[in-house]
Amino acid sequence: MERPPLVLVDCDTGVDDALAILYLAADPQVEILAVGTVDGNVAAELGAENSLRALEVAGRPTVPVAIGARAPLLQESRHAEHFHGQDGLGDSHLPPPGGRPTDEGAVEQMLRLARSRPGEVSLLALGPLTNVALALGVEPRLPELLREVVIMGGAVACPGNQSPWAEFNIAHDPEAAEMVLRARWRRCTLVGLDVTGEAILEPAGHQRLGGSVAAEFASRILAQQMRTNHRFELCDPLAAAILVDRSLATFQRLPVSVDLDGRHTRGATVADRRTTLAPTEEEARPAVEIAMAVAADRFLAEFSRRLGSYG
Ligand code: BDR
Ligand code: CA
Numbered sequence: 455m456e457r458p459p460l461v462l463v464d465c466d467t468g469v470d471d472a473l474a475i476l477y478l479a480a481d482p483q484v485e486i487l488a489v490g491t492v493d494g495n496v497a498a499e500l501g502a503e504n505s506l507r508a509l510e511v512a513g514r515p516t517v518p519v520a521i522g523a524r525a526p527l528l529q530e531s532r533h534a535e536h537f538h539g540q541d542g543l544g545d546s547h548l549p550p551p552g553g554r555p556t557d558e559g560a561v562e563q564m565l566r567l568a569r570s571r572p573g574e575v576s577l578l579a580l581g582p583l584t585n586v587a588l589a590l591g592v593e594p595r596l597p598e599l600l601r602e603v604v605i606m607g608g609a610v611a612c613p614g615n616q617s618p619w620a621e622f623n624i625a626h627d628p629e630a631a632e633m634v635l636r637a638r639w640r641r642c643t644l645v646g647l648d649v650t651g652e653a654i655l656e657p658a659g660h661q662r663l664g665g666s667v668a669a670e671f672a673s674r675i676l677a678q679q680m681r682t683n684h685r686f687e688l689c690d691p692l693a694a695a696i697l698v699d700r701s702l703a704t705f706q707r708l709p710v711s712v713d714l715d716g717r718h719t720r721g722a723t724v725a726d727r728r729t730t731l732a733p734t735e736e737e738a739r740p741a742v743e744i745a746m747a748v749a750a751d752r753f754l755a756e757f758s759r760r761l762g763s764y765g
Contacts, residue, residue, distance in 0.1 A: 458483035459576040459601070459697060462567055464522070464560065465690070466494025466581030466623075467504035468538040469675050473757075474580055474690035475505060476668050479512035480760035481698060487567055487575065489519045490560025494581035494626055495534045496542035498524050498560075501581070504542050506551035511671045513764065515553055522560025523584035526627035534622065544678040548671075564589045568599035573640075577603040578697050580690040582623050587630035590637055597639040606693035607631065608646035608723035610710065610744050620721030621647050624712060628721045632712040635723075635742060642742040644710065645693040646723065649703060652750040653692040654685050659754060666764035688757060695753050696745060702753055703745040709733070710742050 461484055465471040478484050489509065491501035498521045505519045525531050539545035556563070564585060567575050577600050579586055586603070590596050607623035608631075609615070616625035624631040635642070660680045663673040679686045696703050708725040716722065725744060726733060733739075 460485045460487050460571065460574055461576050461578055461697065462487050462564060463489045464492060464564065464577060464579045464581060464585050465489065465501065465505065466492050466496065467501040467508065468495030468534070468542050469544050469679065470688060470690040471495070471580045472504055472508040472543060472675060473672055473688065474694040475508040476512050476672060477691045477694045477757060477760055478698070479509065479514050480668070480763050484698060486514060486517050488563055489517060490522045490563050490585055491519065492522045492560065492581045492585045493524050493526065493531050494623065495538045497533065498522055500542050502555040503551055506553045506555070507543070507548060510551055510553065511668050518556045518563070520556050520558050520560040520563040523588060526582060526584055527587060527629045529627070532626070539678055544675040546674045546677070560585050561588045561592070565593050568593070568596055572599050573601055576601050576697060578694060579603060579605045579607070580693060582626035583607070583630040583634045584627045587633040590633055597637045600639065602641040602643065603639050604643045604645065604693055604697040605634070606645050606650070606690050608644050608710065610644070610646055610648050610723050610725045611746070612648050612651060614722065615647060617718070617721065619719045621723070624723055625721035628712050628714050632714060635710050635712060636739045638740050643696065643705070643745065644723070644742050645696050645745045649745045649748040650687050650689040650692050652748050653688040653753055655688055655754070657684055659758065662758060663761055665762045668764035669761040672761050691757055692748065692753060695756065702749050704747045705743040706746050707741040707743055709739040710744065711739065
């Protein structure tokens, strides 16, 4: 039996990041050590505000929230307000949070936590990987210092959502993602569109959300998406769920590179599936565990149960 995780969440809170925080915080076994935010769905400052809102609704107002990278490493930022709303929470116009972000930066927070509890902290990366890449640049031992990293990102054997080949978190900062995927983590798990495409909340499931303050909050931030798209892909909550319970998914162990140069394929996650040809020295990199199938019904039932379980 694995020990319950101590989790550091790195995110760009958006609707599904907020739902992932609620999913995790409903688990009495999970200790959320801290949250760090990164430029992605929204600006890192707004992501921090939204993370504070979610933590307060979840009854965890003392979890520190730190602001991190305000832009990708090389390219210009393109937020996703068209999808997550101007406020990042489905234009739900919620009151501001009671708390405020810490004075420490998200990269410094990540380094401090990893160094102070070597081998114990699980990093759940739900946004672009800029903070993680910056932390790796400062501390090359980060992959040994963390217990594991679970990333929501990539589209290995399915279409992307930001471009035909690339998923949003990777496409937002491909250079950062490439640095992270070639590092030698103790364990690195990729939860990409290959499986999140199965984790769909339908209108009926949305209507059933209720019975707790957290479920009401979830229902409200999802309302715009339900009105316009009649469905919502629970990308970040699924990554959180797999961090807590790996039996929800099955994995393929393969090295993954991020395409940085393609005119049509920049940001694509390219898995090396060759079995007969050895990679060249330049191509050689550690295998990551790619979630390729998921017990979606079990996950969706657990999602509703957890949101309803708040007092
Ligand atoms: C990912 O991109 C963001 O819009 C979501 O929060 C999720 O992390 C899905 O591609
Ligand atoms: Ca996200």
